[in-house]
Amino acid sequence: MTTPTQEAYEELQYAFDHYNRELFSNELPPCLITLQREKRTYGYFSSKRFVNLRDEKHTDEIAMNPAYFAVISLQEILQTLVHEMVHAWQFHFGKPGRRGYHNREWADKMESVGLMPSSTSAPGGARTGEKMGDYALESGQFLAATEKLLGQGFGISWLDRLPVAVSETVTPTTASGAALGAPLGAGLSGLIHSPVDINRSNRIKYRCPSCASQAWGKPNLRLLCGETACDAAPLLPVDG
Structure with missing residues (x-):
């Protein structure tokens, strides 16, 4: 019997392996995928964050924020994963910018895998900077790889029942400017509580x-x- 822990993490690992094959020619080394409720971010990459007690080998971390899973679309979750995988690619094969800065090399790699970097997560935003979102290019590799993944029956099974609110100032879109699909928790009326706006009040x-x-x-x-x-x-x- 598969446990909730196995199911949740195996799904993310499956998606990582799929995109590693389809978008990165299997260049990316394995990493430790975690679920972290980091404020105001869908995910993050942290290089050499973990060390193995037995052989002292290091591995990177890609963290995904489950507090948003119910209130964003499956495509946005997968875009977040690939966004962080590009950070991993740059750490191992390129030259990352100063801490927190998304430089031109990162932006070029994002575009090459089918995601256009944008400070507004929509067409017209800055291509490089500190706080960066992205949107999928209509004929890009990301959407083709994602269509293939979803055709295999892929999905995210476990959603946080107490999600946080998505910022009203950022509305992720496609390259044409159309809004992405419905949030994953949209069909679970009564099971998913109304999102909490973590910026509205201290209490x-x-x-x-x-x-x-x-x-x-x-x-x-x-x-x-x-x-x-x-x-x-x-x-x-x-x-x-």
Whole structure:
């Protein structure tokens, strides 16, 4: 029986291996893929982040933020993965810019694999800079590889029930300017809670769905009700 941990990580590893073959000619070395709730980012790359206790070998990290999985499309999740894979390619085969800066070499590689870098995640944005998104080129390799991946029945199975809100100032699009597909959690009405805007306030209200007890705390906390009858029910963020 496949466990949730196996299922979630094996899906990401499968996608990594697929894009490594299709977009990078299997050049990228293995890395450690993690799920990290880093604020205001869909994912990140960290070179040589882990070391093996037995043989002292290093490996890179590609982190994916599951707090957004329910509120963005599957294509956006996969674009994030490939975006970070380009950072891995540049670390091993190119010359990364100063910390946090996406330079021209990175932008050229992004475009070569079918993703146009953009500071606005839409046509017209700057091609290089500190904070960079991207959009898929209509005839590019990324969309062709993604179509092939989805044709194999690929999907993301596990979604965070308490997602964070996507910034209203960034609306990921295609090269034509059309919005991407529906968020993965769009069809799970009642199971996925309304996104929490982590920038709106330092403290928000939480409520137990069983006994209606309330608490205040920082956004994106995981709180459990202490009432015996509630059986440690998760407190849910509420408006007002």
